[in-house]
Amino acid sequence: MKVLVPVKRVIDYNVKARVKADQSGVDLANVKMSMNPFDEIAVEEAVRLKEGKEHHAAGTVTEIVVVSIGVTQAQETIRTALAMGADRGLLIQSDADLEPLAVAKLLKAVVDEEKPDLVLMGKQSIDGDNNAVGQMLAALLDWPQATFASKIVIGDGKATVTREVDGGLQTIASTLPAVVTVDLRLNTPRYASLPNIMKAKKKEIAVKAVADYGVDTAPRLKVLKVTEPPKRSAGIKVADAAELVSKLKSAGVL
Amino acid sequence: MAVLVIADHDGSAVRDTTNKTVTAALALSSDVDVLVVGAGAQAAADAAAKIAGVRTVLLADNAALGHQLAEAVAATVVGLAGGYDAVLSPATTDGKNFMPRIAANLDVAPISDIVEVVSADTFVRPIYAGNALETVQSSDGKKVITVRATAFAAAADGGSAKVESATGAAEGKTAFVSEEMVKSDRPELGAAKIVVSGGRALGSAEEFHAVMDPLADKLGAAVGASRAAVDAGYAPNDYQVGQTGKVVAPALYIAIGISGAIQHLAGMKDSKVIVAINKDADAPIFQVADYGLVADYKTAVPELMAALG
Numbered sequence: 194m195k196v197l198v199p200v201k202r203v204i205d206y207n208v209k210a211r212v213k214a215d216q217s218g219v220d221l222a223n224v225k226m227s228m229n230p231f232d233e234i235a236v237e238e239a240v241r242l243k244e245g246k247e248h249h250a251a252g253t254v255t256e257i258v259v260v261s262i263g264v265t266q267a268q269e270t271i272r273t274a275l276a277m278g279a280d281r282g283l284l285i286q287s288d289a290d291l292e293p294l295a296v297a298k299l300l301k302a303v304v305d306e307e308k309p310d311l312v313l314m315g316k317q318s319i320d321g322d323n324n325a326v327g328q329m330l331a332a333l334l335d336w337p338q339a340t341f342a343s344k345i346v347i348g349d350g351k352a353t354v355t356r357e358v359d360g361g362l363q364t365i366a367s368t369l370p371a372v373v374t375v376d377l378r379l380n381t382p383r384y385a386s387l388p389n390i391m392k393a394k395k396k397e398i399a400v401k402a403v404a405d406y407g408v409d410t411a412p413r414l415k416v417l418k419v420t421e422p423p424k425r426s427a428g429i430k431v432a433d434a435a436e437l438v439s440k441l442k443s444a445g446v447l
Numbered sequence: 448m449a450v451l452v453i454a455d456h457d458g459s460a461v462r463d464t465t466n467k468t469v470t471a472a473l474a475l476s477s478d479v480d481v482l483v484v485g486a487g488a489q490a491a492a493d494a495a496a497k498i499a500g501v502r503t504v505l506l507a508d509n510a511a512l513g514h515q516l517a518e519a520v521a522a523t524v525v526g527l528a529g530g531y532d533a534v535l536s537p538a539t540t541d542g543k544n545f546m547p548r549i550a551a552n553l554d555v556a557p558i559s560d561i562v563e564v565v566s567a568d569t570f571v572r573p574i575y576a577g578n579a580l581e582t583v584q585s586s587d588g589k590k591v592i593t594v595r596a597t598a599f600a601a602a603a604d605g606g607s608a609k610v611e612s613a614t615g616a617a618e619g620k621t622a623f624v625s626e627e628m629v630k631s632d633r634p635e636l637g638a639a640k641i642v643v644s645g646g647r648a649l650g651s652a653e654e655f656h657a658v659m660d661p662l663a664d665k666l667g668a669a670v671g672a673s674r675a676a677v678d679a680g681y682a683p684n685d686y687q688v689g690q691t692g693k694v695v696a697p698a699l700y701i702a703i704g705i706s707g708a709i710q711h712l713a714g715m716k717d718s719k720v721i722v723a724i725n726k727d728a729d730a731p732i733f734q735v736a737d738y739g740l741v742a743d744y745k746t747a748v749p750e751l752m753a754a755l756g
Contacts (some may be wrong), residue, residue, distance in 0.1 A: 332551035
């Protein structure tokens with residue numbers, strides 16, 4: 194079966210986001226950018242499905258297509274996924290910061306063309322923190338969704354997914370085709386080896402424009418401002434546990 | 448305008464995230480209805496009817512709705528959404544699961560995890576792991592919003608709304624298989640007045656529970672953990688406090704052996720009083736702590752237990 198993995202180029206996980214002085218957004222000039230960490234986990238799982246690693250039967254997945262929507266440099270993000278083991282890539286070039294609804298509509302158009310059996314993707318991107326695109330894509334396709342996956346078993350035309358939920362873990366079975374969004378503990382993504390990085394350079398990345406898909410990507414939300422959260426200042430150091438307890442009692446929290 | 452709040456409940460009662468979401472809804476409109484979706488959830492609907500300010504409680508009750516699966520919940524809400532200008536849910540894992548699906552079905556942009564209602568169309572929400580706050584104005588006719596419950600006060604009881612039945616949707620293409628819920632007599636992490644959290648410094652699952660559980664029991668606290676501790680298998684996933692885990696804002700948060708990664712701070716920095724116990728005096732957690740104790744948890748926690756009496 195074929196798997197589609199959408200990936201996003203975002204600020205690197207280890208870089209602290211800084212708000213621009215004019216409150217128009219977060220300053221991304223000269224900031225290190227990487228693949229969204231949740232998307233890396235999705236790519237890794239797709240590759241394990243193809244390799245037949247762990248509990249996955251070999252040959253469960255025969256082709257992995259990676260799609261990104263973003264600036265020209267998002268090709269580097271796609272290239273990273275190809276080096277991890279994906280087969281080919283698609284960039285839908287856009288300089289605009291598209292909202293989840295627009296992204297979901299574009300991805301639906303890609304699914305209509307590619308006809309994957311499974312869409313595997315990160316549960317949220319670490320910039321917008323919306324946690325929305327996977328669920329919205331499933332809705333637009335009228336496919337089932339299994340979000341926040343910590344274990345995925347493919348078989349019998351179903352994805353049986355263990356989900357990280359408030360209170361513990363829930364396991365559900367969704368009929369394929371389905372959208373599965375992944376959480377942190379699904380796997381630990383690999384580092385691409387040098388030979389695989391070289392091989393990835395020869396893999397195909399198709400480049401298209403948003404306009405090629407004829408979907409409405411007009412924004413619905415207007416960002417009025419982006420500000421820094423109120424800062425918490427460091428308090429005092431206490432000498433020992435007894436002093437701590439007396440301070441907490443006078444603060445009225447014990 | 449009228450607003451529909453989707454209740455977070457366990458079948459017999461509503462969780463306080465529902466009361467907090469009602470507060471956010473009342474900032475949009477005085478016409479607030481609550482929808483209880485479930486299987487055998489009459490008691491939860493009766494509890495929701497007692498929340499002050501609620502106009503009507505709708506109960507969609509059938510066997511397909513017992514596990515809050517996204518397809519059935521979304522289809523139920525979309526069927527009712529015509530009468531409302533906004534649909535709100537707490538940003539629980541259930542709310543995060545079904546709300547974007549509802550938004551896409553209604554062709555509107557979801558607004559995730561709001562921490563402030565500026566006006567009926569303008570909201571504040573954290574982005575970049577809480578390192579920035581974004582104020583957005585929605586041009587959609589219908590708003591679909593998840594609410595970060597810790598940012599709102601709980602609406603008190605004292606109401607007496609009527610309970611009406613609503614049509615629930617049938618099961619979709621997803622079936623419930625099983626669940627493993629963490630059993631605990633302690634307060635829920637999201638609602639606890641005191642939270643004690645442990646980090647990677649605790650070194651093992653045995654040590655984590657041996658240190659954290661007695662302290663939590665002594666304080667009547669919930670237990671949390673850093674992502675590092677959860678990733679290492681010392682604590683269940685449900686314990687994780689942070690931007691991608693649970694966001695908590697208790698009166699007292701005690702971080703033990705937690706260095707204070709940005710991701711973790713995003714999940715607890717709105718706590719009223721923060722205490723950090725860490726042997727590394729340079730740990731970033733001390734930059735947000737009201738009271739810092741530079742000490743090894745191995746000696747500090749027993750001393751703390753003794754000092755608490």
